[in-house]
Structure formats: structure tokens, C-alpha cells
Amino acid sequence: MSLIRLEKRPAPSALLSxxxxxxxxxxxxxxxxxxxxxxxxxxxxAIRTIFWDPLFDPTFGAYSRPxxxxxxxxxxxxxxxxxLGFRAGIWNIGAEGQYIMGAIVGxxxxxxxxxxETRWLFPLMVAAGAIGGWAWAMIPAFxxxxxxxxxxxxxxxxxxxxxxxxxxxxxxxxxxxxxxxFPGSRNLARDFPAASNPELIAGTGMHWGVVAxxxxxxxxxxxxxxxxxxxxxxxxxxxxxxARFAGVNPARLVLFSLGTAGAFAxxxxxxxxxxxxxxxxxDFNSGYGFTAIIVAFLGRxxxxxxxLAGLLMALTYIGGELAQLMLTMPAAAIQLFQGMxxxxxxAMDVFANYRLRFGTPEVA
Amino acid sequence: MNITRSLLAGAALALGLAGTxxxxxxxxxxxxxxxxxxxxxxxxxxxxxxxxRLKLEEHFGDAVETIYQESVPEGADAxxxxxxxxxxGADIIFTTSFGFMDATVxxxxxxxxxxxxxxxxxKMADNLAVYSARFYEGRAVQGLIAGHMTESNxxxxxxxxxxxxVIRGINSAYLHAKEVNPDVQFKIIxxxxxxxxxxxxxxAKALIEQGADVILQHTDSTAxxxxxxxxxxxxxxxxxxxxxxxxxxxxxxxIIDNWAPYYIERVQAVMDGTWxxxxxxxxxxxxxxxxGEITDAVPADVKAEAEALRxxxxxxxxxxxxxxxxxxxxxxxxxxxxxxxxxxxAAMDFFVEGITAEIPN
Numbered sequence: 001m002s003l004i005r006l007e008k009r010p011a012p013s014a015l016l017s018x019x020x021x022x023x024x025x026x027x028x029x030x031x032x033x034x035x036x037x038x039x040x041x042x043x044x045x046a047i048r049t050i051f052w053d054p055l056f057d058p059t060f061g062a063y064s065r066p067x068x069x070x071x072x073x074x075x076x077x078x079x080x081x082x083x084l085g086f087r088a089g090i091w092n093i094g095a096e097g098q099y100i101m102g103a104i105v106g107x108x109x110x111x112x113x114x115x116x117e118t119r120w121l122f123p124l125m126v127a128a129g130a131i132g133g134w135a136w137a138m139i140p141a142f143x144x145x146x147x148x149x150x151x152x153x154x155x156x157x158x159x160x161x162x163x164x165x166x167x168x169x170x171x172x173x174x175x176x177x178x179x180x181x182f183p184g185s186r187n188l189a190r191d192f193p194a195a196s197n198p199e200l201i202a203g204t205g206m207h208w209g210v211v212a213x214x215x216x217x218x219x220x221x222x223x224x225x226x227x228x229x230x231x232x233x234x235x236x237x238x239x240x241x242x243a244r245f246a247g248v249n250p251a252r253l254v255l256f257s258l259g260t261a262g263a264f265a266x267x268x269x270x271x272x273x274x275x276x277x278x279x280x281x282x283d284f285n286s287g288y289g290f291t292a293i294i295v296a297f298l299g300r301x302x303x304x305x306x307x308l309a310g311l312l313m314a315l316t317y318i319g320g321e322l323a324q325l326m327l328t329m330p331a332a333a334i335q336l337f338q339g340m341x342x343x344x345x346x347a348m349d350v351f352a353n354y355r356l357r358f359g360t361p362e363v364a
Numbered sequence: 365m366n367i368t369r370s371l372l373a374g375a376a377l378a379l380g381l382a383g384t385x386x387x388x389x390x391x392x393x394x395x396x397x398x399x400x401x402x403x404x405x406x407x408x409x410x411x412x413x414x415x416x417r418l419k420l421e422e423h424f425g426d427a428v429e430t431i432y433q434e435s436v437p438e439g440a441d442a443x444x445x446x447x448x449x450x451x452x453g454a455d456i457i458f459t460t461s462f463g464f465m466d467a468t469v470x471x472x473x474x475x476x477x478x479x480x481x482x483x484x485x486x487k488m489a490d491n492l493a494v495y496s497a498r499f500y501e502g503r504a505v506q507g508l509i510a511g512h513m514t515e516s517n518x519x520x521x522x523x524x525x526x527x528x529x530v531i532r533g534i535n536s537a538y539l540h541a542k543e544v545n546p547d548v549q550f551k552i553i554x555x556x557x558x559x560x561x562x563x564x565x566x567x568a569k570a571l572i573e574q575g576a577d578v579i580l581q582h583t584d585s586t587a588x589x590x591x592x593x594x595x596x597x598x599x600x601x602x603x604x605x606x607x608x609x610x611x612x613x614x615x616x617x618x619i620i621d622n623w624a625p626y627y628i629e630r631v632q633a634v635m636d637g638t639w640x641x642x643x644x645x646x647x648x649x650x651x652x653x654x655x656g657e658i659t660d661a662v663p664a665d666v667k668a669e670a671e672a673l674r675x676x677x678x679x680x681x682x683x684x685x686x687x688x689x690x691x692x693x694x695x696x697x698x699x700x701x702x703x704x705x706x707x708x709x710a711a712m713d714f715f716v717e718g719i720t721a722e723i724p725n
Contacts, residue, residue: 059451059452059453060448060451060452063447063448063451064444064448067444070440070444167556167724168724171525171526171724172724180486180528180710180711181527181528181531181711181712181713182462182486182527182528183525183526183527187466190466190469190470272440276440276443277439277440278440278466279466281438281439281463282463282525282556283437283438283439283463284439285439286437286439286440286441318444321433321441321444321445321448322448324433324434325431325433325445325448325449325452326452328431328432330403330404330434331403331433331434331435332403332435
């Protein structure tokens with residue numbers, strides 16, 4: 001008989017569920033501070049550099065504030081789509097692959113029409129990007145609904161397939177013919193105005209991808225609160241048996257949530273390749289698809305929560321870069337710091353679902 | 365940090381204008397920044413750039429201040445990392461990987477008064493110079509040793525990305541291995557990474573299983589050395605860094621990148637106000653490419669031959685790409701005695717005759 005044990009709560013504590021992200025951030029700051037101290041840095045300075053300087057430092061603030069949106073945009077867009085499936089118990093782990101395929105298809109359509117100047121090219125590329133991501137997500141969706149395969153494995157494995165396709169088109173199909181033999185496509189952002197996704201208002205970081213991310217948050221919010229599909233998603237996640245009695249079609253749910261997540265991730269990939277990244281290159285993908293999973297959970301799978309979580313995650317990235325630069329912190333320490341955030345979030349979640357009990361249980 | 369200058373930088377950016385105060389005006393130490401693609405402890409490419417940074421500090425003492433950021437991804441994040449470094453008051457910034465090219469160009473446009481130096485790229489501007497090393501000269505020496513040493517006649521090659529630099533290296537190594545051993549065969553694995561110890565180890569093991577008893581690598585970790593050591597009877601060459609901890613065998617020699625003289629020269633030019641954009645491509649002669657000690661695992665006559673080749677290249681008496689050389693498809697490339705021009709070498713996207721592998725796509 002142990003003296004401390006966990007007892008399942010009849011229903012998750014509402015207060016703790018809402019408070020866990022905040023508690024996780026605080027715990028990360030403390031544990032991270034200890035780690036920075038062990039690395040020989042001043043922990044308070046390190047935490048300030050990560051959480052405060054990107055916003056308010058006189059040297060960097062003016063530049064890094066808008067960068068928060070640039071970094072958060074794709075995370076929010078992808079995480080919003082993922083959360084729809086996660087709420088229904090459908091686990092799309094392959095957003096990174098869908099992000100890559102969206103970028104390839106979107107950029108590919110544009111590059112095929114280079115150097116056109118028509119105005120409808122950009123919307124066409126956005127649609128192509130979304131379709132690319134959607135189609136890539138349809139593979140695990142189809143295999144799951146048709147053959148009952150596990151979507152976690154299939155979607156994850158397809159990330160590696162997508163990475164190889166990316167390497168292949170970077171050095172082959174989409175390679176810049178004026179690139180001196182080096183891999184990488186033409187730079188959409190610099191050399192192809194009709195296909196570029198520039199800052200909409202100078203100095204704000206706002207580009208079409210950020211606009212799309214905000215639109216996706218609103219879409220998801222309305223869907224989850226006002227639409228039958230949102231009801232079906234919540235019901236399937238919370239009470240799968242009841243959902244079946246209520247006539248929810250599981251196959252439709254899988255196709256819808258994987259498809260939407262894929263389309264969002266694909267669009268995010270396209271906005272990134274035509275804007276901040278500029279070109280298809282072998283190292284184009286930088287892990288947004290995986291980080292978005294953390295963002296989705298940090299945001300409690302709720303659209304507004306995801307919006308805030310995406311901004312927070314972007315802050316730790318940009319602040320982490322500043323800590324590397326100004327305090328010569330190793331890159332691995334920053335990654336560890338971000339990893340702690342997810343760890344503490346999951347750990348805190350335990351307390352929302354379980355109650356800590358002391359002493360031996362009463363005999364029934 | 366000079367506060368006036370920082371404020372100026374912030375204000376200029378906020379207004380969408382470009383630039384900071386002139387580098388020479390602030391009188392303090394020259395601040396040199398380095399953007400690295402890998403961790404400083406990679407034992408290879410980034411390690412050597414960082415060693416050169418330390419030598420720069422040693423050389424100039426208090427007259428120079430250095431900063432660096434490691435493991436910067438070669439995608440959308442690079443531009444922000446370089447911009448933040450520029451904002452932090454750097455006078456000269458070295459971006460040390462090919463994938464930083466467009467990001468460096470973009471930041472250089474925004475900060476006309478800061479000097480930028482991009483390694484291994486080809487895009488230049490008034491405040492953006494490019495520099496690289498003629499690693500293929502070192503590959504020729506490696507190829508000669510590999511050709512002599514292999515008993516299975518299979519040389520394994522861990523390639524990173526199908527870029528001209530890597531293709532040049534493979535061609536140069538192959539030509540010089542073939543010259544001393546007509547039966548030699550190259551097996552090539554594309555790792556699609558510059559630094560990933562796990563992938564590199566897998567590639568080395570796969571090549572060894574296919575019969576390779578010499579492993580050449582164009583990736584930066586020591587994992588292939590460790591894999592060769594574990595397998596036994598396989599020799600390797602240090603890449604980018606000497607990797608002497610694996611000598612005398614498996615590591616029998618190495619190509620060492622020596623960036624320190626160049627960095628010292630360029631920072632000196634910033635101090636003197638004589639910095640100009642330039643395109644530098646140096647080899648064994650000027651010391652940018654070093655050949656690590658050839659160990660006693662190599663027979664004395666082979667060692668002497670390799671050193672003679674090294675010295676001939678250094679003196680400019682011999683060019684590793686001297687005709688007759690045909691392309692892989694059998695078409696003529698260089699006629700008897702003809703020497704490859706730099707433009708063709710810089711954009712090399714074909715294998716030479718005799719290599720059976722194909723360049724991806």
C-alpha cells in the first residue's frame with residue numbers, strides 16, 4: 001500500500017484544465033532556469049531573454065515582435081486543423097508531410113507558369129497547396145476507412161516519404177535552371193512577384209499565411225460550437241458509443257478531420273515557401289508539423305487556446321534564438337527548454353484528471 | 365554595447381529604412397559574427413569554423429569581439445538569425461553554409477554598412493563577399509591513397525547532397541584512385557545531410573557490407589570513423605577536421621578546412637577600412653585546405669606519392685582536373701592536357717567516365 005496515490009476524478013477538474021498551461025509554463029521557467037544556471041548562465045537573464053526581450057528589447061523588439069506572427073502563423077494554422085481530429089480521437093501525426101507536399105504542389109504550380117504576371121496565380125497556388133496537403137492526408141484517411149490501418153503510423157511514415165520527395169524535386173524537377181547546378185527552386189519571394197507572399201503591411205510580419213491562420217481559428221471555433229460536424233467531432237471523442245447511437249458516421253469523420261488538417265497544413269506549407277522561406281529546398285521543412293502537435297495540446301485543442309499557444313511557442317523560438325546569440329547558449333539547451341514545456345503540460349494534465357490521495361484507500 | 369547605435373538600428377528598421385551607423389565610426393572592437401549550420405561540437409565543418417573564430421580572437425585580442433549562433437536551420441529561420449546578429453551590432457558576419465545564401469543576400473540588402481561573407485555560395489553584392497575552399501584538391505590526394513589501399517577494389521563514398529562541391533569531390537577522388545588502380549569501383553550513398561551521426565553510421569555500415577574497405581565521407585561527423593573502427597580492416601579519412609583521434613587507423617589522413625587565415629585577413633580589412641567584396645576560392649597552396657598527417661598504416665611509397673601529389677597541387681604544377689577526361693556518358697569533356705576552368709568546376713553537375721553511380725535526378 002502506497003501512501004500517495006492517484007485517484008481518478010469523476011470528471012476532469014475544470015479549474016485545473018484551464019490552469020495547467022499556465023502552471024506548465026511556470027514549471028518550465030523554474031526547471032529551465034535551473035538548467036541554464038547549471039550551464040553557467042544567469043537564469044533570470046536567460047528567462048528574461050527568452051520571454052521578454054523578443055517583445056520589449058530596444059535593439060531587437062522592433063524586428064522580433066512582427067517575427068512572432070511569422071513564426072506563429074504556420075503553427076496556429078496547422079494546429080487548428082490537427083485539433084479537429086484530436087478532439088475526435090483521430091491522430092494525424094503526419095502534418096509535417098502534408099506541410100511539405102502543400103509547399104511542393106503550391107510552388108510547383110507557380111513555377112510551371114513562371115514568369116507569368118497574372119493576378120490569379122497566387123490564389124491558384126494557395127488552392128494547389130491546400131489540395132496537395134489534403135491529398136497527402138487522404139492516404140492515411142483512405143487506408144483507415146477502407147482497411148482499418150492505423151492512421152498514426154501511416155501519416156507519420158508518409159512524412160519520411162514526403163521528405164524524400166522534397167529532396168528529389170529540389171535537386172531535379174523544381175530546381176532553379178539558373179541556380180548553377182545547386183539544388184533549390186527559384187526564389188518565389190525574391191524573383192517571382194506574382195507568386196510571392198510578402199508582408200501585407202511593412203513591419204508587421206503579417207502575410208497571407210497569418211491571415212489564413214486567424215481565419216482558420218474563427219472557422220474552427222464556429223465549427224465546434226455551432227455546426228453539426230463540430231458536435232459529431234466532440235461526441236466521437238468524448239463518448240464513441242453514444243456517437244454511434246447518435247448516427248455519427250466514423251468514416252466521414254476520419255475523412256473530414258484528416259482532410260481539413262491536411263489542407264490547412266498544405267496551405268501553411270505553401271504560405272511559408274512563397275514568403276518567409278522563399279524557395280523549395282532540401283531543408284525547407286523546419287519541423288512546424290511536429291511542433292504544431294505540441295501547440296494543439298498546449299492550447300487544449302481549443303481554437304482560441306491554440307492561437308495563444310502558437311504565439312507562446314513562437315516566443316520561445318525567437319527568445320531561444322536570442323538567448324543563443326546574446327548568451328552563447330547551445331542550441332540543444334533551447335530545444336530541451338521547449339521539450340520541458342510539453343513534458344510539464346502532460347504531467348500537469350495528470351492532476352486535472354486525477355486527484356492526489358494520501359494514506360491507504362478505505363476498504364469497501 | 366553602444367546604445368546609440370542600437371537605437372539607431374532599431375529606429376532605422378522600424379521606419380523600414382536600411383542600415384546602421386557606419387562600422388568604423390564607433391571606435392570599439394570590431395564585432396565579427398558567425399552563423400553556423402551545425403553545433404560547434406560536430407567535430408567537422410562547424411567545428412573548424414569555430415576553431416577559426418577562436419584563432420581570430422587569439423590573433424586580435426581585445427581589438428575583436430566575436431559572437432556566433434549554432435545549429436541555425438537552412439530555411440526560413442536563417443534570415444531572422446542573421447538579421448538579429450546584424451541588429452546586435454556586428455560589423456562583419458560570416459554565414460558558413462551554402463543554404464544561407466538567399467537569406468544572407470536579403471539581410472545584406474537591409475544593412476548596407478555591415479559586411480557579409482557567405483561560404484560556398486555564388487551570389488555577391490557590394491557588401492557581400494563569397495569564399496570557399498578547393499576541397500577537390502584534397503580529394504585527389506585521398507583518391508590516390510584509396511586506390512592504392514583498397515584490396516576489394518570497392519571504395520565507399522558517403523555523399524551529402526548532390527551539389528557541385530560534393531560532385532567535384534567524388535570526381536576528383538575517383539580520377540586519382542582510378543589512375544593508380546584501374547579496377548577501382550566507387551559505391552556512393554547520398555545521406556542528404558551534412559551532419560547526422562546516426563545516418564552517417566548507417567551509410568558507413570551499408571557500404572562496408574557491400575564490400576568497401578575504404579570509406580570516404582563528405583559529411584561532418586566522426587560516426588563513419590567509429591563504424592570503420594568497429595568493422596576493422598577498413599580505412600577512412602578525416603573530413604573537414606583532422607579527426608586524429610581515429611589515427612593511425614581507420615583514419616589514415618584527412619582534409620582539414622583551415623579558415624583562420626582568411627577570417628583574420630578579412631577582419632583586418634574591416635579594421636583598416638579596406639574591405640571589399642570579393643570571390644575567394646583557395647586550395648592547398650594558400651593553406652585553406654590542409655592534408656592531415658598520413659599515418660604509418662599507409663606504406664611509405666604510397667605516402668611519398670601522395671605527398672608528392674599534394675606538393676605539386678600546392679605549387680600549382682598540377683591541376684586535379686587535367687584532361688583527357690570524359691563525362692560519364694562517354695562524351696569528351698577535357699582534351700589531352702586541357703585544364704578545367706573554374707566556372708565549369710563551380711557548377712559541376714556531372715560525373716566523369718567510369719563512375720557507375722548516378723547523380724540523383
